[in-house]
Amino acid sequence: MEFTPKPNAALLIVGHGSTENPDSSTPYFDHAREIRRRNVFGEVHCCFWKEEPSMREAIYMIDADEVYVVPDFISEGYFTQDVIPRELGLTGPTTQVHGKTVHYCDPVGIHPSMTSLILQRTDEVAPGVPQEESTLFIVGHGTGLNKNSTKAIKDQVDHIKTLPNCRFADVIDTYMEEPPFIADWGKLAKTPNAVVVPFFIADGLHSYQDIPVMLGFEKEEGLAASQKEVFRRNPYHLQGKTLYYSAAIGTEPMMADVILDQISTFDAQHVAH
Amino acid sequence: MSLTKVLSDALESGINQIGQLRILRDPLRLHHIDDRDLDSLELHTDPDDAREIGLYTPDGGYRFTKGELSLKTGWIFELGSVEDLRRTIDLFYPASLGLWNAWKNDQIQIQNLRDKLNRQTGMYRHARNVSDEGAQELVRCLCGPSNKCVKKILWKIDDENPLEDSEASRFNGLVGDVDESTAIPMVCQEACNFFVAQARKKSKEEFEAKDQ
Numbered sequence: 001m002e003f004t005p006k007p008n009a010a011l012l013i014v015g016h017g018s019t020e021n022p023d024s025s026t027p028y029f030d031h032a033r034e035i036r037r038r039n040v041f042g043e044v045h046c047c048f049w050k051e052e053p054s055m056r057e058a059i060y061m062i063d064a065d066e067v068y069v070v071p072d073f074i075s076e077g078y079f080t081q082d083v084i085p086r087e088l089g090l091t092g093p094t095t096q097v098h099g100k101t102v103h104y105c106d107p108v109g110i111h112p113s114m115t116s117l118i119l120q121r122t123d124e125v126a127p128g129v130p131q132e133e134s135t136l137f138i139v140g141h142g143t144g145l146n147k148n149s150t151k152a153i154k155d156q157v158d159h160i161k162t163l164p165n166c167r168f169a170d171v172i173d174t175y176m177e178e179p180p181f182i183a184d185w186g187k188l189a190k191t192p193n194a195v196v197v198p199f200f201i202a203d204g205l206h207s208y209q210d211i212p213v214m215l216g217f218e219k220e221e222g223l224a225a226s227q228k229e230v231f232r233r234n235p236y237h238l239q240g241k242t243l244y245y246s247a248a249i250g251t252e253p254m255m256a257d258v259i260l261d262q263i264s265t266f267d268a269q270h271v272a273h
Numbered sequence: 274m275s276l277t278k279v280l281s282d283a284l285e286s287g288i289n290q291i292g293q294l295r296i297l298r299d300p301l302r303l304h305h306i307d308d309r310d311l312d313s314l315e316l317h318t319d320p321d322d323a324r325e326i327g328l329y330t331p332d333g334g335y336r337f338t339k340g341e342l343s344l345k346t347g348w349i350f351e352l353g354s355v356e357d358l359r360r361t362i363d364l365f366y367p368a369s370l371g372l373w374n375a376w377k378n379d380q381i382q383i384q385n386l387r388d389k390l391n392r393q394t395g396m397y398r399h400a401r402n403v404s405d406e407g408a409q410e411l412v413r414c415l416c417g418p419s420n421k422c423v424k425k426i427l428w429k430i431d432d433e434n435p436l437e438d439s440e441a442s443r444f445n446g447l448v449g450d451v452d453e454s455t456a457i458p459m460v461c462q463e464a465c466n467f468f469v470a471q472a473r474k475k476s477k478e479e480f481e482a483k484d485q
Contacts, residue, residue, distance in 0.1 A: 019337045019467060022328050033321055050466055052339045053367035057462075060371030060381075061363060063275040082394060098382075 003040055003260045004267075010043040010064035011035060013259065014084055015072045017051030021204045025051050027250040028072050028201070034256035041068075049079065055087035059098050067102045068266070070259050072250070074109030074140075074199055075152035093270045105266040109152045109199070113261045115159045117252050118197055119166065125234060126195045126244035131167040134193035136160070139182045139211055141200075142175025150175065153199050168195075176210060183214040186239035194243045201250030215243065279374050280362075281355045283457065290456040292366050292423060293344045293448050301358050304349040306449060314349035320357050323350070323364035338467060339366055340422035340459060342448065369459045376427070376460045384463035387431040390472060400469050403476040405430055409437045411471055416461075417441030423448055424461035 013032055018024035028046045036044045047058035059067075069088060071080045084090070089097045090104050108114065122136060140153040150173075157173045160166050169191045174182040185194055196215065198207045208230055212218035217236045236243040249255075289296045295306045308314055317326075330336050330343040344365070352358045362370060375381040386408055390401040403411070408430050415421050417440045425446030429435045436442035446458030464472075 017337075019470070020335070022335045022337075029321070029324055051337055052465070053363075054466060056384075057368035057372060060375050061276070061368045062371075063277075078395060086392065086394070 003264055005040040007042050009041060009066040009068060010062045011041045012058055012067055012069045013046045013072050014069060015048050017048030019050055024202045024204055031255050031259055034253055065100050067100050068263050069102060070105045070262050071107040072201055073107040074201060075149040076107060077148040080107050103266055105262045108258045108262055111258050111262050113258050115156055117254055118249060121197055121246050121249060121252055122195045125246040129193050132169055133191050134168055134195055135170045135189035135191045136168045137172050137174050137185055137196045139196060139198045140175050142178035189241060192241055194241055197246045198248045200248040203248045203251060207248050276370050277356045277359050280359050280370060287455055288457055290451060291362060292459055294365060301352045302349055303361055305344060305346040308346050311349055315347055317348055317350045320361040323361045327365050338421040340424050342418050342423055366459060372460050373457050381462050383427045385429050385431050386464050389464050393469060397469055397473050399476050400473040403472045404479055405434055407475045407479055411475060412436055412441050413439045415468055415471055417444050424459040426461050428463055
């Protein structure tokens with residue numbers, strides 16, 4: 001989707017962040033840097049639930065009178081529907097806050113253009129591996145508390161399967177804590193190859209440790225010796241198959257496109273021209 | 274007025290410090306106040322490098338509270354514009370310039386602790402049950418230069434309850450023995466999410482203590 005530059009507006013990317021994992025906020029800053037490089041906004045800022053600047057502080061950083069807020073989250077849910085609107089003082093798609101016009105977009109994870117990103121990531125992590133002989137696994141957390149995150153992944157899987165450039169023998173949604181379990185990947189894949197893409201914005205304990213343990217190439221005890229190395233030792237030969245393991249989808253630099261697409265979608269739906 | 278202009282005017286008036294950062298002009302440079310031999314410092318020109326520098330303490334710990342007095346030394350930024358300086362400062366001390374500007378123009382919105390805790394939902398809704406004594410203890414233990422943060426606290430427990438006297442409640446947001454006319458104070462307009470998380474834990478401890 002072609003993006004119309006907004007030189008007089010600010011973009012505020014909202015992320016979760018962490019007080020325990022320093023890598024947690026890295027993707028958001030990378031997304032912001034890429035958008036800044038494209039010079040399509042007057043200002044680009046990040047803010048967080050758990051890190052600084054908080055959502056309560058972020059508005060003070062912004063000069064522009066018009067602000068687009070994009071939740072850099074993989075799905076709708078408690079954060080996008082309750083926490084973010086509460087913390088930023090939003091009451092609808094567009095709210096006046098501290099004298100600024102603030103537009104609230106949908107989260108990145110539910111935009112159809114996430115699908116292209118997932119396929120791009122599979123090309124990067126398993127270059128030259130025939131898709132016809134491969135099963136693509138998209139992994140989410142899965143929890144009874146948040147049906148929306150499971151829905152986001154199921155929607156991505158359904159969408160990928162419809163794409164003419166998708167030649168994967170199978171595309172399966174899997175989860176850490178509910179069926180179909182990613183730990184069963186060896187039984188679920190009927191192909192000699194498997195490509196696994198974690199559907200998270202940031203890398204952390206799930207992608208560094210938990211999922212590798214469930215896939216079978218990391219031991220349970222302690223952290224991986226070098227956390228990012230789990231993504232660099234591809235391919236893994238396990239259970240008679242060849243497995244390619246990707247970093248969290250949010251670490252893909254072209255997430256910037258999805259953020260901009262979500263803003264374009266907002267404008268098409270809400271902003272009068 | 275843009276924050277870049279606010280910063281530029283501040284530099285013109287003699288401001289040369291914020292937190293543990295020293296600002297030099299002609300050319301525009303930024304370094305740790307504890308560093309003296311500028312020629313020995315690692316040179317940076319990209320504002321984005323500031324995030325990586327401020328991410329870890331000197332002994333490798335994760336520095337998630339940016340106001341902590343644990344910023345590493347050994348680096349210097351040479352910047353081409355006040356806009357780049359603003360961005361670099363915002364990565365070391367997020368929102369500090371904007372909060373200071375709003376505070377000095379009487380436009381800052383301060384939220385007292387009880388109002389902050391009372392609007393929490395989900396797992397943090399129990400934080401509101403922390404006692405006043407518990408809340409005061411948290412301010413003494415978490416806030417202030419000896420603990421997690423060198424911001425000047427603008428908020429109270431509630432309208433009737435100011436913060437009890439402590440290093441944290443007295444702190445003026447300026448690091449070191451500096452002339453107030455040469456440094457930008459860092460200010461805290463409401464308790465942070467880390468404080469809220471600790472209030473939740475404290476309220477749980479208090480509840481369990483009552484139960485026994």
